[in-house]
Amino acid sequence: MVAILRSEAWYKFRRNKLSMVGLGLVTLIVLLAVFAPLVAPYPTHAGAFVDFVNASQPPSATNWFGTDLIGRDILSRIFFGYQVSLVLSVVVLVIAVPIGVGLGLVAGYFGGWIDYLIMRVTDVFLSIPPLVLAMAIMGFLEPTLLNAMMAVAVMWWPWYARLAYNLSRSESHEGYVLAAEVIGAPKWHVLVREVLPNCLPAVFTKITLDVGFVILIASSLSFLGLGVQPPTPDLGSMVAEGAQYLPDMWWMTVFPAFAILIAVLGFNLLGDGLRDALDQGR
Amino acid sequence: MTAPLLQIADLRLAFDSWRGPVEVLHGISLNIRRGEKVALVGESGSGKSVTARIIAGLLQYQRGARISGHVAFDGKDLLGLSERAFRDLRGTAMSMVFQDPTSALNPVFTIADQFREVLGRAHKDISRAEARRRAAEALDHVLIHEPERVLASYPFQLSGGMNQRVLIAMALANQPALLLADEPGTALDVTVQDRTLHLMADLIEEVGSAVLFISHNLGVVREFADRVYVIYRGRIVEHAGTDALFHDPRHPYTRALLAAVPKISGEGLPDTLVETSDAFDAPAVIHDGCEEPPLPAGMAA
Amino acid sequence: MSSTFFKTIGIRLWTSALVLVGVSILIFCIARVIPGDPARIALGPNATQEQVELLRERLHLNESLPVQYFEFVRELFQGDLGMSLYTNRPVTTDIGDFLPATLELVVFAGILMVVVGIPLGVLAARYRDKLTDNVVRLLSLLGVVTPTFVWAVFLMLIFAFYLEILPVAGRLSQGVDPPPGVTGFYTIDALLAGQWSTFGDAFSHIILPATALALTGIGQTARLTRASVAETYDKPYVEMAQAYGFSDRRIASKYALRPAMIPSLTIMGLDFAAMLGGAFLVEAVFAWPGLARYGVETILHKDLNGIVGTVLVISAFFLIVNMLVDIAVAWLNPRIRLQKRWAG
Numbered sequence: 051m052v053a054i055l056r057s058e059a060w061y062k063f064r065r066n067k068l069s070m071v072g073l074g075l076v077t078l079i080v081l082l083a084v085f086a087p088l089v090a091p092y093p094t095h096a097g098a099f100v101d102f103v104n105a106s107q108p109p110s111a112t113n114w115f116g117t118d119l120i121g122r123d124i125l126s127r128i129f130f131g132y133q134v135s136l137v138l139s140v141v142v143l144v145i146a147v148p149i150g151v152g153l154g155l156v157a158g159y160f161g162g163w164i165d166y167l168i169m170r171v172t173d174v175f176l177s178i179p180p181l182v183l184a185m186a187i188m189g190f191l192e193p194t195l196l197n198a199m200m201a202v203a204v205m206w207w208p209w210y211a212r213l214a215y216n217l218s219r220s221e222s223h224e225g226y227v228l229a230a231e232v233i234g235a236p237k238w239h240v241l242v243r244e245v246l247p248n249c250l251p252a253v254f255t256k257i258t259l260d261v262g263f264v265i266l267i268a269s270s271l272s273f274l275g276l277g278v279q280p281p282t283p284d285l286g287s288m289v290a291e292g293a294q295y296l297p298d299m300w301w302m303t304v305f306p307a308f309a310i311l312i313a314v315l316g317f318n319l320l321g322d323g324l325r326d327a328l329d330q331g332r
Numbered sequence: 333m334t335a336p337l338l339q340i341a342d343l344r345l346a347f348d349s350w351r352g353p354v355e356v357l358h359g360i361s362l363n364i365r366r367g368e369k370v371a372l373v374g375e376s377g378s379g380k381s382v383t384a385r386i387i388a389g390l391l392q393y394q395r396g397a398r399i400s401g402h403v404a405f406d407g408k409d410l411l412g413l414s415e416r417a418f419r420d421l422r423g424t425a426m427s428m429v430f431q432d433p434t435s436a437l438n439p440v441f442t443i444a445d446q447f448r449e450v451l452g453r454a455h456k457d458i459s460r461a462e463a464r465r466r467a468a469e470a471l472d473h474v475l476i477h478e479p480e481r482v483l484a485s486y487p488f489q490l491s492g493g494m495n496q497r498v499l500i501a502m503a504l505a506n507q508p509a510l511l512l513a514d515e516p517g518t519a520l521d522v523t524v525q526d527r528t529l530h531l532m533a534d535l536i537e538e539v540g541s542a543v544l545f546i547s548h549n550l551g552v553v554r555e556f557a558d559r560v561y562v563i564y565r566g567r568i569v570e571h572a573g574t575d576a577l578f579h580d581p582r583h584p585y586t587r588a589l590l591a592a593v594p595k596i597s598g599e600g601l602p603d604t605l606v607e608t609s610d611a612f613d614a615p616a617v618i619h620d621g622c623e624e625p626p627l628p629a630g631m632a633a
Numbered sequence: 634m635s636s637t638f639f640k641t642i643g644i645r646l647w648t649s650a651l652v653l654v655g656v657s658i659l660i661f662c663i664a665r666v667i668p669g670d671p672a673r674i675a676l677g678p679n680a681t682q683e684q685v686e687l688l689r690e691r692l693h694l695n696e697s698l699p700v701q702y703f704e705f706v707r708e709l710f711q712g713d714l715g716m717s718l719y720t721n722r723p724v725t726t727d728i729g730d731f732l733p734a735t736l737e738l739v740v741f742a743g744i745l746m747v748v749v750g751i752p753l754g755v756l757a758a759r760y761r762d763k764l765t766d767n768v769v770r771l772l773s774l775l776g777v778v779t780p781t782f783v784w785a786v787f788l789m790l791i792f793a794f795y796l797e798i799l800p801v802a803g804r805l806s807q808g809v810d811p812p813p814g815v816t817g818f819y820t821i822d823a824l825l826a827g828q829w830s831t832f833g834d835a836f837s838h839i840i841l842p843a844t845a846l847a848l849t850g851i852g853q854t855a856r857l858t859r860a861s862v863a864e865t866y867d868k869p870y871v872e873m874a875q876a877y878g879f880s881d882r883r884i885a886s887k888y889a890l891r892p893a894m895i896p897s898l899t900i901m902g903l904d905f906a907a908m909l910g911g912a913f914l915v916e917a918v919f920a921w922p923g924l925a926r927y928g929v930e931t932i933l934h935k936d937l938n939g940i941v942g943t944v945l946v947i948s949a950f951f952l953i954v955n956m957l958v959d960i961a962v963a964w965l966n967p968r969i970r971l972q973k974r975w976a977g
Contacts, residue, residue: 177653181913315778502877
């Protein structure tokens with residue numbers, strides 16, 4: 051049964067060309083990130099490499115996307131930038147999703163004062179515009195990759211709490227949950243074995259969409275100088291650095307900017323496709 | 333003999349699907365004369381609602397719908413009509429009553445606003461006050477005793493029966509030549525439904541409109557229709573005067589349909605009323621005097 | 634006016650107030666609980682121990698946390714957010730100076746979001762699955778997935794550097810004096826003073842940053858509007874409108890749009906308020922002297938009071954906008970506006 055549903059979902063997913071484009075882009079980006087040391091034309095340019103002779107060169111046969119102010123190959127740095135972005139996204143979501151989903155499920159399923167407390171705290175976090183909260187946190191921390199991850203995770207969990215809350219609220223009135231309760235299954239058991247699995251497709255879809263949006267927010271932070279610091283290759287910092295030399299050295303800005311755009315686009319198309327395929331499959 | 337008001341000949345409808353076109357109407361012929369009340373009876377999925385939607389021009393311009401055959405209304409070829417010319421007919425020469433009155437009315441506009449829009453279809457520059465006066469008058473015809481209160485209301489503030497009366501009043505406000513009644517009031521409870529249907533019948537009599545009753549309620553059909561078409565899986569299987577049909581059903585499907593009625597206490601038919609039988613695919617039975625008239629000149633293929 | 638309407642507003646006011654208290658506690662906690670001495674962080678490693686002690690005293694850092702919070706709230710109610718360690722002025726003065734510029738930007742972007750996003754969404758829904766729809770969907774997707782700072786940089790590159798039809802940065806050209814301050818919005822103040830050339834200058838300066846800020850919101854709004862209008866197109870009342878021959882334009886702009894907009898407005902309110910986050914990026918690119926830029930500076934300078942003040946004001950704005958939108962929705966929705974309260 052599950053296998054049939056899955057194949058049906060896959061059939062629906064496959065039919066949508068844009069979803070397939072998304073899958074293609076995401077696969078490409080993940081492969082480039084994982085194998086960056088192998089596929090990057092100049093792997094050593096990822097770090098604090100300096101070559102003033104070749105500095106600030108426009109795109110050419112040797113450096114397809116040109117070089118930056120200290121002679122590093124921009125294409126290579128984009129590949130390593132993808133590596134940093136993906137690691138950051140995964141870590142952020144690994145922290146934020148379990149916390150958010152856990153709190154949301156508990157609030158939605160148990161109700162009462164637990165519900166009130168958790169959801170009001172969630173409201174507080176959600177009433178500070180996303181980027182602003184992460185920035186405020188970074189304001190009191192050293193700008194490192196780890197701290198940026200923490201700041202973004204703190205700002206991200208409430209969205210999952212909200213989602214899981216709504217899901218568990220509607221699921222807890224479903225027949226199978228009531229049936230399990232009537233049989234006398236302990237509440238925690240019902241929550242973990244019955245409610246949680248039925249929330250997973252929606253959570254899974256949101257995670258796919260969010261990988262892109264975490265990349266977007268994290269690059270926004272580093273664009274403002276509040277995230278990952280040089281010499282770590284980061285797409286947001288690259289755009290910020292290049293923007294000071296517009297319009298003459300446009301390649302320093304334009305290529306990293308497109309790199310971010312394409313990554314967010316890819317995960318978005320993939321997530322939309324998954325949502326459509328899973329929604330109708332249910 | 334004058335040409336019928338509405339004449340359908342060999343109407344076919346198919347929808348494109350991922351497996352190729354799927355035909356849902358397999359050549360329907362049907363006619364309605366001026367002022368006549370004709371019923372189209374069948375189970376859900378038999379093609380009666382799509383037939384009404386083709387007559388109202390709601391399917392013609394949709395992608396994926398393939399229509400062939402002839403539909404003539406008041407001398408016009410409805411399948412060849414431009415979208416714009418068709419729109420001019422709707423709400424003036426023909427109108428429609430829907431199944432669920434409350435969801436057919438827009439939830440965020442008052443009855444007065446919606447009524448004015450309907451009246452505006454026939455009287456382009458009708459003033460607000462004039463529209464309100466006429467709407468109140470129309471509501472009075474369907475025995476709504478506080479028209480002003482109803483006009484100021486939103487649909488959710490009124491009962492289903494009240495909304496149904498409002499819809500009937502709107503449908504007949506512009507004195508259409510043809511009224512399409514798509515399972516009117518099926519969503520309402522039985523007594524309310526019965527009362528509003530009588531109101532509708534009286535008003536139709538007064539206005540003189542012709543009616544196509546789309547229904548699966550044989551009791552209603554027996555009471556209100558002059559002639560009956562029975563439709564089964566996209567085909568007309570029997571066509572007779574109402575009395576003839578109920579006293580002398582000849583097609584196996586019609587018999588099965590009538591036989592099923594007492595079991596469900598004379599109310600509407602359930603979704604799958606009768607077991608499918610090969611006998612139902614028998615050729616259509618047309619009672620004497622119910623032959624389809626020839627198509628008007630210039631319309632025949 | 635029914636009691637349900639006022640009840641809705643009452644509940645909304647009460648929760649907003651509660652959330653604002655929560656925000657103040659949250660900001661306070663972030664500022665004090667994070668490891669490290671805020672005074673030391675603010676003054677840097679070169680400050681003497683006496684300087685640090687002095688600052689600790691001024692910020693009440695030697696008291697217990699609840700006392701600190703109480704002090705903070707007491708001063709807040711006196712309209713005192715403390716001194717900015719970055720500008721050496723009261724934080725409230727700084728905010729008063731910088732907030733109007735940001736508001737002007739956000740309001741312009743909000744207008745763009747509504748005026749461009751909604752019609753695009755309606756157009757896409759009306760021509761569902763046709764070319765128009767696909768073009769709109771692609772454009773709005775691009776709007777959503779492109780980071781605001783990328784839009785800002787691209788727009789600047791194209792319109793300010795290559796085409797040279799719009800100014801690169803700032804609120805006014807050099808040599809142009811700001812109009813007499815009434816609202817703090819240069820465009821409106823210039824109009825009020827009848828200074829046409831100043832208005833033109835201010836207006837040309839705001840086009841690029843406002844557009845960059847709006848593009849994400851335009852994309853979101855168009856997608857949202859398309860989805861909800863397309864959904865109402867499947868409702869019986871739209872079929873009824875068609876069956877009565879109402880014109881397609883009238884159905885799209887009135888009969889399908891109004892019911893569709895009521896649920897969408899809340900989300901549009903959130904998107905509008907979220908622009909304050911985007912403003913940080915746009916102001917950085919276009920050197921727009923607003924609150925967001927001030928906020929970044931305070932963060933970079935570890936200016937405790939400045940950060941807390943900025944975040945509080947932004948959250949308050951966020952809450953006020955959402956509250957106004959909720960009231961508007963309750964007002965527009967006849968079900969809430971008119972329904973009689975049930976017993977109990």
